Amino acid sequence: xxxxxxxxxxxxxxxxxxxxxxxxxxxxxxxxxxxxxxxxxxxxxxxxxxxxxxxxxxxxxxxxxxxxxxxxxxxxxxxxxxxxxxxxxxxxxxxxxxxx
Amino acid sequence: xxxxxxxxxxxxxxxxxxxxxxxxxxxxxxxxxxxxxxxxxxxxxxxxxxxxxxxxxxxxxxxxxxxxxxxxxxxxxxxxxxxxxxxxxxxxxxxxxxxxxxxxxxxxxxxxxxxxxxxxxxxxxxxxxxxxxxxxxxxxxxxxxxxxxxxxxxxxxxxxxxxxxxxxxxxxxxxxxxxxxxxxxxxxxxxxxxxxxxxxxxxxxxxxxxxxxxxxxxxxxxxxxxxxxxxxxxxxxxxxxxxxxxxxxxxxxxxxxxxxxxxxxxxxxxxxxxxxxxxxxxxxxxxxxxxxxxxxxxxxxxxxxxxxxxxxxxxxxxxxxxxxxxxxxxxxxxxxxxxxxxxxxxxxxxxxxxxxxxxxxxxxxxxxxxxxxxxxxxxxxxxxxxxxxxxxxxxxxxxxxxxxxxxxxxxxxxxxxxxxxxxxxxxxxxxxxxxxxxxxxxxxxxxxxxxxxxxxxxxxxxxxxxxxxxxxxxxxxxxxxxxxxxxxxxxxxxxxxxxxxxxxxxxxxxxxxxxxxxxxxxxxxxxxxxxxxxxxxxxxxxxxxxxxxxxxxxxxxxxxxxxxxxxxxxxxxxxxxxxxxxxxxxxxxxxxxxxxxxxxxxxxxxxxxxxxxxxxxxxxxxxxxxxxxxxxxxxxxxxxxxxxxxxxxxxxxxxxxxxxx
Numbered sequence: 001x002x003x004x005x006x007x008x009x010x011x012x013x014x015x016x017x018x019x020x021x022x023x024x025x026x027x028x029x030x031x032x033x034x035x036x037x038x039x040x041x042x043x044x045x046x047x048x049x050x051x052x053x054x055x056x057x058x059x060x061x062x063x064x065x066x067x068x069x070x071x072x073x074x075x076x077x078x079x080x081x082x083x084x085x086x087x088x089x090x091x092x093x094x095x096x097x098x099x100x
Numbered sequence: 101x102x103x104x105x106x107x108x109x110x111x112x113x114x115x116x117x118x119x120x121x122x123x124x125x126x127x128x129x130x131x132x133x134x135x136x137x138x139x140x141x142x143x144x145x146x147x148x149x150x151x152x153x154x155x156x157x158x159x160x161x162x163x164x165x166x167x168x169x170x171x172x173x174x175x176x177x178x179x180x181x182x183x184x185x186x187x188x189x190x191x192x193x194x195x196x197x198x199x200x201x202x203x204x205x206x207x208x209x210x211x212x213x214x215x216x217x218x219x220x221x222x223x224x225x226x227x228x229x230x231x232x233x234x235x236x237x238x239x240x241x242x243x244x245x246x247x248x249x250x251x252x253x254x255x256x257x258x259x260x261x262x263x264x265x266x267x268x269x270x271x272x273x274x275x276x277x278x279x280x281x282x283x284x285x286x287x288x289x290x291x292x293x294x295x296x297x298x299x300x301x302x303x304x305x306x307x308x309x310x311x312x313x314x315x316x317x318x319x320x321x322x323x324x325x326x327x328x329x330x331x332x333x334x335x336x337x338x339x340x341x342x343x344x345x346x347x348x349x350x351x352x353x354x355x356x357x358x359x360x361x362x363x364x365x366x367x368x369x370x371x372x373x374x375x376x377x378x379x380x381x382x383x384x385x386x387x388x389x390x391x392x393x394x395x396x397x398x399x400x401x402x403x404x405x406x407x408x409x410x411x412x413x414x415x416x417x418x419x420x421x422x423x424x425x426x427x428x429x430x431x432x433x434x435x436x437x438x439x440x441x442x443x444x445x446x447x448x449x450x451x452x453x454x455x456x457x458x459x460x461x462x463x464x465x466x467x468x469x470x471x472x473x474x475x476x477x478x479x480x481x482x483x484x485x486x487x488x489x490x491x492x493x494x495x496x497x498x499x500x501x502x503x504x505x506x507x508x509x510x511x512x513x514x515x516x517x518x519x520x521x522x523x524x525x526x527x528x529x530x531x532x533x534x535x536x537x538x539x540x541x542x543x544x545x546x547x548x549x550x551x552x553x554x555x556x557x558x559x560x561x562x563x564x565x566x567x568x569x570x571x572x573x574x575x576x577x578x579x580x581x582x583x584x585x586x587x588x589x590x591x592x593x594x595x596x597x598x599x600x601x602x603x604x605x606x607x608x609x610x611x612x613x614x615x616x617x618x619x620x621x622x623x624x625x626x627x628x629x630x631x632x633x634x635x636x637x638x639x640x641x642x643x644x645x646x647x648x649x650x651x652x653x654x655x656x657x658x659x660x661x662x663x664x665x666x667x668x669x670x671x672x673x674x675x676x677x678x679x680x681x682x683x684x685x686x687x688x689x690x691x692x693x694x695x696x697x698x699x700x701x702x703x704x705x706x707x708x709x710x711x712x713x714x715x716x717x718x719x720x721x722x723x724x725x726x727x728x729x730x731x732x733x734x735x736x737x738x739x740x741x742x743x744x745x746x747x748x749x750x751x752x753x754x755x756x757x758x759x760x761x
Contacts, residue, residue: 023742092738099735 007048015041028083028090032076039069103153104163106146107182110192111233111246113143118225121218130207131217136225137203143232144196151189155608160186160618164238164302176297181238183301186608187370187454191235194458195360198465199228201583202355205469208580209351209476220260220349227253231360235367239299240289243368247285247332250361251278257356258348270344277341277688281331281365288324291317305374307616318375322382325372326389333365333419336393340684342416343400346408346481350472353408358415359465366422366457373430373450373611380434387427387529391539394420396682398549402556403678406481407471410557411464414507417546418460424539425453425522428529433613435532442532447619449525451609456518458605459506459594463515466587467503470496473580474561477573483560487567492574495581497562499588504558506591508551508645514594517628519547520638521598527637540637547641551648559656599628 014037021034043062050058080090087095117139121132128134154163166181203224210217230249237243259271293299295313303309310318329335334342345357356362369376369386376382394417401413429449436442473496474489475481490497506513509520523543530536575581597605606621613619624631632638655661677683 019745023738023745026738093736095737096735099733 004048004052007044011041011044011048014038014044026091026093028080028092029077031092032073032080035076036069036073039065103150104182104184105165107150107184107236110143110147110150110196110236111229113139113146114225114228114232118222118229121221121225125218125221130211131213131215131219131221133203133207133210133217133221136221137200137207139225140196140203140228141200143228144200147192147196147232150184151192154184154189155186158184158186158189158608160608160610162302164300166238166300178241179239179300180242181300182236183238184236186610187367188235190454190458190605190609191367192232194461195231195235198359198461199231199355201586202351202359202465202469203228205354205472205580205583206349206351208577209472210349216260220257223253223256223260224352224355227257227356227361231364234364238301240292240301240304241299243371244285244289247328247364247368248282250356250364251275251282251332254278254345254356254361257352258345260348260352264347267347270341270347273688274341274345277338278331281328281338284324284331285328285368288321288326288328291321291324295321301371305612307378307612307614310375310378315379319379319381322372322376322379323385326369326382326386329365329368329423330389331365332368333362333423334416335365335389335420335423336396337684339393339397339416340681340688343404343409343412343681344685346406346412350408350468350475353412354465354468354472357412358468359461362415362419363422363457363461366419366426366453369423369426370450370454370457373426376430377434377611377614380431383427383430383434384533385427386423387431387526387536387539390420390423390425390427391526391542392420393417394424394546395542395549396420398546398553400678400681401553402549403675405484407474407483407486407557407561408468408481410483410553411467411471414467414550414554415460415464417550418456418464418507421519421522421543421546422453422456422460424543425449425456425525428525428536428539429453430611431529431536432525432532433611433619436613438615443613443619444622445525445528447610448521448606448622449528450611451606451621452518452521452525454609455598455605456515456522458597459514459518459591462587462594463503463506463513463591466499466584466591467507469580469584469587470500470503473576473584474500476576476580478567478570483557485567486561486570487564488562489567489570489573490562491566492570493562493576495575495584497558499581499584500558500562502588502591504554506594508554508649509547509641510645510649511642512592512595514591516642517595517598517632520632520641523547523637523641524635544637544641544644548644548648551645552652553648555649555652556656559652563657564659599624599626 018034018037018039018041021037022031025031025034043065046058046062046065048058050056050062083095084090089095114136117136120135120139121128124135125132162183162185164181164183166179168177169180170178172178203221206220206224210220213220227250230246230253233246234243234250237246255271255275258274259267261267262271289299292304295317296304296309298304331338334340342357342362346353348357376386397413397416397420401410401417404410404413426449429446429452432442432446432449434446436446474486474493477493477496478486478489480486502513506515509516511517523540526536526540526543530540600607603623604625607623608621610619610621655663680686
């Protein structure tokens with residue numbers, strides 16, 4: 001059997017990639033995609049622990065999480081669409097009205 | 101007994117007159133003056149009835165009643181009420197009669213003032229409220245309130261002709277100089293409240309309470325109270341406002357600056373006597389200030405050409421006599437222990453102070469109103485332009501002569517009796533403490549000076565060749581000379597109050613010994629005559645007075661000694677020094693510009709640089725740090741997210757290293 005640590009390491013790497021994407025990329029759609037990566041890292045953790053602890057709750061939570069991620073992307077894309085209409089850009093570096 | 105419950109009406113009735121005069125004064129004749137005269141006359145009647153009731157049925161025990169005004173919690177209250185004893189009964193009689201007579205006289209004197217009459221009568225009515233309220237007050241706080249009302253009225257009335265710069269200046273000066281005393285008075289009251297926890301006379305005068313308080317604070321408070329008296333009664337070194345106060349109408353000078361308000365300081369010391377006998381140091385100070393002021397002010401009256409200023413200096417000097425008597429009498433009581441004879445002597449000194457207050461009130465009001473009649477007739481206050489007026493102002497010259505004889509201490513006029521009692525009390529005190537001989541000598545010398553300057557005034561005004569201003573003089577109307585005649589009668593027979601068979605003034609004016617016993621007065625009746633005319637000091641002071649009159653006669657009537665020789669000869673320096681009032685106005689001014697203005701400048705600098713500097717500094721630091729810190733708010737979502745992630749990472753690492761995880 002593959003050791004649990006392999007899955008968890010994969011999940012951690014995925015999460016860090018997602019986080020770096022959120023923090024560094026300037027395109028809002030890429031940021032949204034990076035968030036999806038972080039969610040998937042969490043999902044891997046859910047199913048890993050569910051499999052190794054023989055508890056189906058984890059699987060159920062992973063399904064929930066995927067469903068909610070889908071909904072979140074829909075909302076997120078809708079916001080971005082409005083953003084594009086309003087300010088003609090989705091580059092986050094240009095969207096800094098709330099400052100000094 | 102129920103009659104006493106009317107006492108509260110006394111200070112309030114003049115207020116009714118005030119309101120009527122203020123509301124209807126524009127239409128009513130004499131600017132509403134008749135309302136004020138009426139209300140004061142009714143007040144006078146009530147005062148006399150109450151005083152009569154106390155003097156005939158009271159037995160030396162004060163009658164008082166108070167209601168709580170402000171409850172401070174912890175059993176401490178500030179009260180309102182009245183307090184009647186022999187002292188306030190006598191004061192009621194004197195004050196209410198004088199107020200009535202002088203306000204009646206005002207009807208004639210102020211007749212030509214037109215529109216301004218309403219203001220005059222309103223202010224006079226308020227003043228009468230203040231004075232009568234002061235007399236019947238049952239605690240120091242009430243006393244202070246009425247005291248301040250009088251101060252305000254004094255200011256307003258001195259500045260009655262405010263369009264004259266000298267009057268406006270004099271009003272300011274009077275207000276500010278007496279304010280020094282008022283602040284001291286207030287400190288004294290706060291000190292007493294701190295020591296006793298109450299301001300009611302009844303509790304303050306109880307020797308059992310006095311024994312329990314901190315003696316240092318007690319003595320300090322009494323010194324401060326006397327400081328208030330110095331300011332109000334124009335004693336050295338706060339005397340210089342009173343001569344300037346003569347800028348007001350003569351009736352105001354007579355009422356406020358001779359007969360009543362300036363007596364408030366004397367009244368304050370007399371009222372506080374049951375406490376002061378526990379603090380002999382204060383009483384020595386009172387006597388010294390009194391004795392020194394008596395001679396100091398008398399010298400300045402010697403060559404002043406203004407008729408009212410001479411009278412003003414004479415007032416200061418006579419007030420000094422009263423303080424001298426109170427100080428000496430109180431000192432004897434304070435040091436007498438249980439010696440009955442000494443206690444009685446001390447009480448006589450105390451009584452002498454009150455007696456002189458009463459006599460002085462009558463004859464000085466007489467002199468001022470007489471001077472008012474003269475000024476009314478000749479329209480000047482400069483005595484050098486008068487002269488020879490006795491032919492045209494027969495009544496006035498006669499009543500003025502009575503006033504002069506009285507203040508000079510010529511028997512049988514009233515001033516003789518009280519002045520001799522004052523000097524006798526100084527001798528009695530000197531037998532206890534030899535330093536008081538100096539005060540006796542000062543007092544006797546003052547008797548000489550007083551006789552001289554009063555007869556100088558009389559001869560210069562009424563005798564000699566007719567002055568330039570005397571050409572069109574005419575006698576005053578009846579409404580003016582009738583009060584003068586009444587006052588002249590009082591000044592003539594005032595001594596009778598001392599010698600009433602059986603009782604008289606010594607029977608009703610009494611103070612308490614340090615143990616709290618009421619000391620019986622020396623009620624000698626006609627025996628006083630024997631006492632007076634078998635003692636050497638009587639003949640000495642009488643000789644002094646006659647000498648003074650003779651000198652004034654020689655210089656100002658016979659002209660056998662030329663004034664000009666004195667004024668330009670070897671005594672020129674002294675003459676100018678007196679004419680310039682010992683340079684006291686300049687000293688006040690210098691003190692004001694150098695010390696007070698300097699302090700003000702320093703305080704202003706401190707306010708602008710230090711206080712404002714601190715406030716501005718705090719604001720500056722806030723603004724600058726805000727300017728720096730706001731750079732952290734970039735508006736970039738990702739920057740904020742980076743900070744959050746970085747902080748979370750640091751926290752997690754810390755928890756891992758420190759074993760939290």
